[in-house]
Amino acid sequence: MVWQGTLALMALQTLDALGPLHGYGIARRIEQTSGDLLSVNYGTIYPALLKLEQEGYIRSEWGVSENNRKAKYYKLTRAGRKQLQKEAHQWKQATTIMDRFLSPAKEAS
Amino acid sequence: MRPLRAWLVRILGLFGQNRRDREFAEELESHLQLHVEDGIRSGLTPAEARRAAIIRLGGIEPIKESHRDRRGIPFLETPARDLAYAARMLRRNPGFTATVVLTLGLGIGATTAIFTVVNAVLLRPLPYPEPDRLVYIAMSFGEPGDHAFSFTPDYTAWQNHNRTLSQIAGYRMFQANFTGGGEAERITGAYATRSLFPLLGVQPVMGRTFLPEEDRPGGPAVAILSHAFWKRRFGGDPSVIGKALTLDADTYTVVGVLPATFLIPGREESNYDLWVPFAISDSGKAKQILLQVVGRLKPGVGIGAVRSDLEPLMQQFRRKRSVVVSEWHERVAGGARRSLLIFLCTVSFVLLIACVNVANLLLSRAAAREKEMAVRRALGAGRGRVLRQLLTESTLLGLLAGAVGLALAYWGKNLLIALIARNLPALEPIRLDYRVLAFNLGLGLLTGVAFGLAPALQASKVQLNESLKEAGRGAADGHSGNRLRNLLVVFEVALAMVLLCGAGLLFKSFLRLRGIDPGFRSDRILTLNVNLTLSQYPKPLERTRFFQQAIERIAVLPGVEAVGAGTSLPLGGYSMTVSGLTIEGKPEADTAASLTMVSPDYLRTLAIPLVQGRYFSDSDREGSPSVVIVDESFAHRLFPGENCLGRRIQNPGRKTDWMTIVGVVRDIRSWPEQMASGEMYLCYLQAEQVHLRMTGGEMGSEMYLAIRTAGDPMSLAAAVRSQIALIDKSQPVHDMKTLDERRAGSLAPRRVSMLLVVAFAALALILGSIGIYGVVSYSVSRRTHEIGVRMALGAHQGQILGMVLRNGLGLIAAGVAIGLMASAGLTRLISSELWGVSATDPWTFAAVIVVLAASGSAACLLPAWRAARVDPTRALRYE
Numbered sequence A: 001m002v003w004q005g006t007l008a009l010m011a012l013q014t015l016d017a018l019g020p021l022h023g024y025g026i027a028r029r030i031e032q033t034s035g036d037l038l039s040v041n042y043g044t045i046y047p048a049l050l051k052l053e054q055e056g057y058i059r060s061e062w063g064v065s066e067n068n069r070k071a072k073y074y075k076l077t078r079a080g081r082k083q084l085q086k087e088a089h090q091w092k093q094a095t096t097i098m099d100r101f102l103s104p105a106k107e108a109s
Numbered sequence B: 001m002r003p004l005r006a007w008l009v010r011i012l013g014l015f016g017q018n019r020r021d022r023e024f025a026e027e028l029e030s031h032l033q034l035h036v037e038d039g040i041r042s043g044l045t046p047a048e049a050r051r052a053a054i055i056r057l058g059g060i061e062p063i064k065e066s067h068r069d070r071r072g073i074p075f076l077e078t079p080a081r082d083l084a085y086a087a088r089m090l091r092r093n094p095g096f097t098a099t100v101v102l103t104l105g106l107g108i109g110a111t112t113a114i115f116t117v118v119n120a121v122l123l124r125p126l127p128y129p130e131p132d133r134l135v136y137i138a139m140s141f142g143e144p145g146d147h148a149f150s151f152t153p154d155y156t157a158w159q160n161h162n163r164t165l166s167q168i169a170g171y172r173m174f175q176a177n178f179t180g181g182g183e184a185e186r187i188t189g190a191y192a193t194r195s196l197f198p199l200l201g202v203q204p205v206m207g208r209t210f211l212p213e214e215d216r217p218g219g220p221a222v223a224i225l226s227h228a229f230w231k232r233r234f235g236g237d238p239s240v241i242g243k244a245l246t247l248d249a250d251t252y253t254v255v256g257v258l259p260a261t262f263l264i265p266g267r268e269e270s271n272y273d274l275w276v277p278f279a280i281s282d283s284g285k286a287k288q289i290l291l292q293v294v295g296r297l298k299p300g301v302g303i304g305a306v307r308s309d310l311e312p313l314m315q316q317f318r319r320k321r322s323v324v325v326s327e328w329h330e331r332v333a334g335g336a337r338r339s340l341l342i343f344l345c346t347v348s349f350v351l352l353i354a355c356v357n358v359a360n361l362l363l364s365r366a367a368a369r370e371k372e373m374a375v376r377r378a379l380g381a382g383r384g385r386v387l388r389q390l391l392t393e394s395t396l397l398g399l400l401a402g403a404v405g406l407a408l409a410y411w412g413k414n415l416l417i418a419l420i421a422r423n424l425p426a427l428e429p430i431r432l433d434y435r436v437l438a439f440n441l442g443l444g445l446l447t448g449v450a451f452g453l454a455p456a457l458q459a460s461k462v463q464l465n466e467s468l469k470e471a472g473r474g475a476a477d478g479h480s481g482n483r484l485r486n487l488l489v490v491f492e493v494a495l496a497m498v499l500l501c502g503a504g505l506l507f508k509s510f511l512r513l514r515g516i517d518p519g520f521r522s523d524r525i526l527t528l529n530v531n532l533t534l535s536q537y538p539k540p541l542e543r544t545r546f547f548q549q550a551i552e553r554i555a556v557l558p559g560v561e562a563v564g565a566g567t568s569l570p571l572g573g574y575s576m577t578v579s580g581l582t583i584e585g586k587p588e589a590d591t592a593a594s595l596t597m598v599s600p601d602y603l604r605t606l607a608i609p610l611v612q613g614r615y616f617s618d619s620d621r622e623g624s625p626s627v628v629i630v631d632e633s634f635a636h637r638l639f640p641g642e643n644c645l646g647r648r649i650q651n652p653g654r655k656t657d658w659m660t661i662v663g664v665v666r667d668i669r670s671w672p673e674q675m676a677s678g679e680m681y682l683c684y685l686q687a688e689q690v691h692l693r694m695t696g697g698e699m700g701s702e703m704y705l706a707i708r709t710a711g712d713p714m715s716l717a718a719a720v721r722s723q724i725a726l727i728d729k730s731q732p733v734h735d736m737k738t739l740d741e742r743r744a745g746s747l748a749p750r751r752v753s754m755l756l757v758v759a760f761a762a763l764a765l766i767l768g769s770i771g772i773y774g775v776v777s778y779s780v781s782r783r784t785h786e787i788g789v790r791m792a793l794g795a796h797q798g799q800i801l802g803m804v805l806r807n808g809l810g811l812i813a814a815g816v817a818i819g820l821m822a823s824a825g826l827t828r829l830i831s832s833e834l835w836g837v838s839a840t841d842p843w844t845f846a847a848v849i850v851v852l853a854a855s856g857s858a859a860c861l862l863p864a865w866r867a868a869r870v871d872p873t874r875a876l877r878y879e
Helices: A005-017 A022-034 A044-054 A078-102 A104-108 B004-012 B017-041 B046-057 B062-072 B073-093 B094-123 B153-159 B194-202 B227-234 B303-313 B329-367 B370-378 B385-422 B434-460 B464-469 B480-515 B540-555 B632-638 B684-690 B713-727 B740-784 B785-792 B799-834 B840-867 B872-877
Strands: A059-064 A070-076 B134-140 B164-178 B185-192 B222-225 B242-247 B250-257 B273-279 B288-296 B322-327 B524-529 B561-566 B576-578 B593-599 B612-614 B625-632 B648-650 B658-665 B679-682 B700-711 B731-739
Touching: A005 A022, A005 A044, A005 A059, A022 A044, A022 A070, A022 B017, A022 B227, A044 A059, A044 B004, A044 B017, A044 B046, A044 B062, A070 A078, B017 B046, B017 B713, B046 B062, B073 B094, B073 B385, B094 B329, B094 B385, B094 B434, B094 B632, B094 B684, B094 B740, B134 B303, B153 B164, B153 B288, B153 B303, B153 B480, B164 B194, B185 B731, B194 B288, B222 B227, B288 B303, B303 B322, B303 B679, B322 B329, B329 B370, B329 B434, B329 B480, B329 B799, B370 B434, B370 B576, B385 B434, B385 B740, B434 B480, B434 B625, B480 B740, B480 B799, B480 B840, B524 B625, B524 B713, B540 B561, B540 B700, B540 B713, B593 B684, B625 B632, B632 B658, B632 B679, B658 B799, B679 B684, B700 B713, B713 B731, B731 B740, B740 B785, B740 B799, B740 B840, B785 B799, B785 B872, B799 B840
Parallel strands: B185 B273, B222 B250, B593 B679, B625 B658
Antiparallel strands: A059 A070, B134 B288, B134 B322, B164 B185, B164 B242, B164 B288, B222 B273, B242 B250, B524 B700, B524 B731, B561 B593, B561 B700, B576 B593, B612 B658, B625 B679, B648 B658
16 A cells, blocks of 8 residues: 555656656556556556646646657646655655664664 | 645546546546556456456546546535436436425425414514513413403503613503594504503604603594504504594594504504503502503513512402413413414425335336436446435425425415405514525425435435346345335325325314304394494483484385394304392392393394393383393392293392393303303483493494395495484494305304314325326236236136236225324324314214215225226236
8 A cells, every 4th residue: 555645756756767757667667666666557657747737846747759640748836846856855854764763773782 | 834735636627527538538448558568468358358457456437436536526526417407308208207396395384384474473473672582561361361451550550660671652542433534433442551662662654653641641633653553544644644634532642653664563453543642540549441551671580580679569468369371472372373384284294105106106116216326336436426316306306396486475375365365463574584494495405305215215225237138127126115104094094094094083073063052043144333422422312313313214225124233243243241149039149140221122123032022122211110131140140930921120220220121031152152141121211211331332222233134245435434424423333244255254263263273174085096097007017927827817897806906906095094093193183273163073083084084095996996907918018
């Protein structure tokens, strides 16, 4: 299961790393990077993308794919980049805390 | 800020849905193509690849749906879409829609109409500023019952020394003969203290209210007219202020006209034609007069504080007296609460039964629509989504029915008001206001959910695979569906049973009441009242002469058989009670009795039977020995086991005179509730020698005439009127009615309550029978195949008939059993409305069971008969 916030963060990260990309590409990328850990319906990416777009973190426009298919491309905006940095930072903080909290033995040694 | 932006975009997303839908479809299509190409590259056939891509996507339609939800505002859009869909469904099934809307509309309409009355009487505040601060003040001698009046000396003390009321006012009803300008008329007016109009915040439409010097003894005689009286007697004359009018030979100057909406709330009709100042004397020696007192609480003072404030101020402690303070609205309307709530309960039972019927109809339809539901679920609609759609449909039905109900209530309320106006206190006119509208809307919504919930839950619970595979019959039609339907019918029968029991008890009480022998004959008798202006007829002899002339003139009119006159009538006027009578030879006797002064022919005209002795005759006049006729109760109470003829009673008017008992007549029972308590009749030809004084007039100035006619009594009305006008045209004829009308009038409130409840119960019975019919015939149609098999296996028609009947009668029996228990508990609530019948009268209950069983069986019989006539070969093919 993927909850919406995480999916949105992953989509933002993907767009930051790979540049403008279509929905299918983003879904594939998330699936690959998460090592199939998050087995998600590709379709769930679309409401998440729509939400990001409504919030102004990404923009979309129609373009042409590598194999000459018409596809809608999503692109990070400046606000989106800032949001990514903020959220990534929060995530790292949160995971560090959780990490420390869950493995106290390591700290003792 | 970001979420705000998102919401803005979503609100914009409500527009241009089609374009966005198309665009997203394209995006999904390109997604799929990209995926399919990848699939083909990894070695799948195009078809396989596409299938894999769609599965991986999670289905096209569900994704579109969630995309759409995110794009706009689903909880706004979905209902709108559901509503449009529901409207389409209802339009496509006009028969079904009409049945539901009419059934429910009838129920809602009746409930709304009753609520309109409840609202006007119990909920709407009095039409004065700050109505919740108005209180009604009366004194009590510690006796139970109605406390309506106070005495003037107490009022004066309260007015001068109270600390809890910002204003206090008193008023008192009177009747007088109004003359001048057209026919003389007996009018009803009221004395009012100057403070009354300011206390109520009433401004006259013309002129002014009373001035400080006007409500003192000896003040100027002025009058304020009611709007209706001004229109009726002065033709709405705009220059009426300053004009004179005559009441009982006294002249008054008109100083004001009240607005048309002005009214003094009262338990009964209280239309005062005009108001004159209430001159209350401050001197301690003045006569005590009864009056009605109202007050306005000072800010921050609770109603409880008033009593302890006013009680010590009371003037007279000879007897144990206390002050009763109540909210004015409660005092006026409180008495109607019980019967109105009974109506409301009754009518809501009917509504509930209508809801049950509609729920059953929906359940059957749900079974038929099961496939549609299955398809919806298969296409990705969640159970909640389907539930919401179905509830939208039923709510729409409820609202439509509400609209029909509102229209019915609007037209029906006048009928209802005409029917029950006599049972209601005098308050503002009854009308539809925002509370009624809110109630109606709420009722529509509530019934929509109430009858829709069970069927919707049932229908949304489809077994996908089963339903799609099966041709027609599935889960909703299975055991749980049937059980629910049966439960609803049992419930419905139980409700109808309770209503019928209540109606039966009221009906029986009414019959009991009407069957009472009143002791006189009321058919073919015209009655009327003449109240002589005392200043024109100061002596008893003059008054007697007036009425003797009237009797002689009327007696010779064609069609008149007998004429009598009495100071009161059974069912008319106020009888007078005298106490402390002395009976010759019985010094210790308890001698209170009511007293009526009558003309010689009065008893004969009313056909009050003579038991012993003789009636009065023309020779019982002034100068001959004083005589009296008593009734049986009087005779039995004072002369048990003795012959009372010839015994003597001391004349209460003149202690040296003794009245001889010359006759004993049968008791009369004017009011059904009244128990005979002893009655004395005096002959009015001896008025001078036995005449009695009483407050507010003298005995014999007001007389009722009773005229026995050969034909329709009312046809003589005009002739009688003109004969009296020929004697003295300034003495108005008043309160002209047939005696039958008076009798019916005394039963009218009970009759109306009974009729309403019986009508509702009949409606419940009809709806209940329709419900039974619906369920049984539905089950027959569903079991046609089974019945065919049974017949093919050798069952004959009688067996099939019995099977179906057993099915229906079982439901009725269960309903009756539950209804019986509920009735036994609930009819106790109306026991105060019953007369001569116990709240659990077994005969009534038995009759109700018979009626229910009979109409229930009739409802089962038709489908059962149809089942028995099933053609097995046809039935086996039936699917």
